[in-house]
Amino acid sequence: MLLIHCPYCEEDRPEVEFVNGGQAHIARPADPSSESDADWEKYLYIRRNPRGRHHERWRHIHGCGRFFNAVRDTVSDRFETTYKAGEPAK
């Protein structure tokens, strides 16, 4: 079971306290109505599936409840870092 560092609680907590929220840094377009079908499709459905470094969202759902971002290696499952929502990608 992974240990995940919550950047809000500033503690390493077991994975069961968290839920994964999919790929990080996909901002909802400011004006969805002006998005082309192709761009909207990308926003809705197209995700990376990298081997290695992956930016993903997590939520400390059974802790502080906050969403944050993480860089995880999908091969080793190791967390490289976690950081607060709104901070630039690391």
Next chain:
Amino acid sequence: MSGYRLDKGGRIDRAVPLSFRFDGQDFRGFAGDTLASALVAGGQMLFGRSFKYRRPRGLLATGVEEPNALVTVDRGPGRVTPNLRAPSVALHDGLIAQSQNRYPSLKTDFGAINDRLGALFPAGFYNKTFMWPRSAWEKLYEPAIRKMAGLGESPKERDPDHYGATYAHCELLVIGAGPAGIAAAMDAAATGGRVILIDEQEEPGGGALADPAQWAWLAESLAKLAALGVTVFSRTTAIGHYHQNFVVAVERLTDHLAPSQAAGPREKLWRIRAGEVVLAQGAIERPLVFDGNDVPGVMLASAGRALALRFGVAVGRAVVVMASHDSGWRDALAMAEAGVTIAAIVDVRPAVSSDLQAAADALGIAVYLNHSVTGVKGRLEVKAITLCHNDDYLAHTLPCDALLMAGGWTPTVHLWSHARGTLKWDAAFGAYLPDTTVENLRAVGGCSGNWNYGDGIVVATLPSPKPVSKQKAFVDFQNDVKARDIALAVQEGFRSIEHIKRYTTNGMATDQGKTSNLNGLQIASETLSKPVTAIGLTTFRPPYTPQTFGALMGHHKDALFQPLRKTVIDDWAAANGAVFENVAQWRRARYFPQGRESMDAAVARECLATRERVGMFDASTLGKIEVVGPDAAEFLNRLYTNPWKALEPGRCRYGLLLNEQGFIIDDGVAGRMAADRFHVTTTTGGAARVLGMMEDYLQTEWPDLNVWLTSTTEQWAVIAVQGPKAREVIAPLVEGIDLSPEAFPHMAVREGAICDVPTRLFRVSFTGELGFEVNVPAEHGRMVWEAIHAAGQEHGIVAYGTETMHVLRAEKGFIIIGQDTDGTVTPDDAGMNWAIGKKKPDFVGKRSLARADLVREGRKQLVGLLTRDPAVVLEEGAQIVVDPAEPVPMTMIGHVTSSYHSAALGRSIALAVVAGGRARMGQTLHVPMPGGAIAAEVVSTVFYDAEGSRLDV
């Protein structure tokens, strides 16, 4: 009857004799014995029948790798455990065990005919034969196989034991308490920090337990570990290594005791988080592959050694060792010194080191170098073996009653692999050894390849004049896979070990190939003339050994399996005869039968009473979220399809929630309590999901909004009072709220008091009748419910349940999320475009509603259905077709989503999603059922009071 107890030796306590039963026969053993050692001491060499061919099988090993000697241990009603490995069962007085896979008895088994017909059961037999015909499979093969197959019998009674679970944290966890593990624990303990040492056997010591020369050291070391504060667990198996040194182990607490002595939990699951993990699991000896290597009495040399030196048991009176590795010689010499008669040492190698040769000579043991065993005489026990010279195949027979195999060693890398550590092939060992890992993990001792057992060579199959295809040379004993099956799989084109494994089932039994994987690899490698590394290695997965479901479940059973949520009115419902149903995690009253009333009768009565007079319903399970802050209206406006900003305080609105893909995912009424405060309701099952979605958007997309979200589902009890008399019922109880229609219209909310407690009183209706939803703080819910019930008596009030709620809402065409929608239904599909704020530039899901597929013609739309025969109630989920005479497979254009008998209408009604449904109004469609197609007319979704006049009172 070849095994017997030696006069002396072993770690058993000869002063404590124990008696036990095996297959109804009485045996004797001593404290410190395992079931296996005591049975061999009693001359029992036959332990079970094999899985596929029902061949007689004996003990192979004395560790967890044992594939053959699976037994069922009976500790009383509900405490019958099948498939225990006899060498892992500690003996206690009165133990009762049975052999498995035999009918009617171990010595005579009807299924053994399979062995005679063995030629008909090659690799892939099941895949090949049972492909056709289907009827034969269903009627003939499957029932026969079900009767024959399987290991042991599942217990049928409820397990009366309980199982514990706990966590532990340490700086160092050592798995395996052999010499290497003890040394690692000692080193770490000396430097401080918490050290845990776990071992699966009855006592720590590992390989040292079969080496009396190390016993003094062992005792001293264990005392030292205790003094240093190291926590040592015996009977504790590490079953899996998970991320970041999270190790799961099962401790067996009571099975080694007589049932009358057992107290407390039977097993305990340990979840251990360790800074560093040291794997010291040792190695497992490899069998040799030759014709007849599965006859009872053929076993591993390490087992013969452990039986003699740890348990004081000789496996036979004339024991032959067949070796390809020096360790076989050392075991033979140690056994000879312990008093076992070693008739011969046979080695496939042309030469061995001179000191081994000299030691054998000194003890007068006959030695056959460059020889192989090519046959075993005897069926239920070894009577003699055939030896062949490897070069000229000159054969001769050697009488003996036990044959020990020493085929080299396979390091136990299971947990290393669980941790996704890489392995590297070591040709000298003929085994995979731990290589790299990202965890703070080390392998030491035998499982790292660091051992002192001497030299050896790896042979796939022993040389023989007989071709492998004619030999009964077993690789996987538990799954009855022979060398020739693996050769056949290769001939048939399988190249990867993953495919060979599945085709032959090699390594797929409950022992996960602990003794067979490497031999299977070697045979495939040799047949393909490719290096082992080119064939691959199958992946080890947890658990390391089979475990009880009880240990894995722990306390999570019965009421603790999943929490059951009850409203504050639940007790009243139970006391008033409610029949309950579970909705999400909630227990809800489904209906309230009077006397011996049927469900249909009760629901009809509740429906009519509500339509004609008044009904009350516990709606407390509705999800409730308090949305507060200066931007609360803006937030809801962005999230829900409806417009919220213009909603005046004191008014309510039905909200429809889509996902970003444009599909309906939740709904509910929200009341604006103040300019900056909304009381939002969600579906019963959707509460947590909706709150999570709200938090997601608020935290990550719109952090600029000043809004706070609080779940209030359990803070409010909600009592729906519905029906023409609803106002009259609550009026005497309410204070501070003008209930008149003018002052308190439909879709309004007021704050005041009821029964002297504060209330948020909603005038809303999910029934189509005049209705109120009384929200009161949960602690007052029961009191208010009873007060309303009492006040309603003079008006003929009834309590109704979820079934009546469903019928009443269906009569009005109100959807239930998840029943009339399934995650592919848009507002337009549901006929709910009225719920969309047309002037809103955006809301979650809006952009998707313009996608081509969501606006195309012919999408499934929600419609009403009236069966031609009003007495027929359609099945929910039933498919709908246009032409009932169309040949199968018919064109299905939709399905029934809701269907009930409507007491108010005196007939059945149904909701359905139908392709292009709204354009089919008045058409007759058909619902094919086993009894024939049912005709139904497409109608509006609103069956009752289409004008809504009943609300307006």
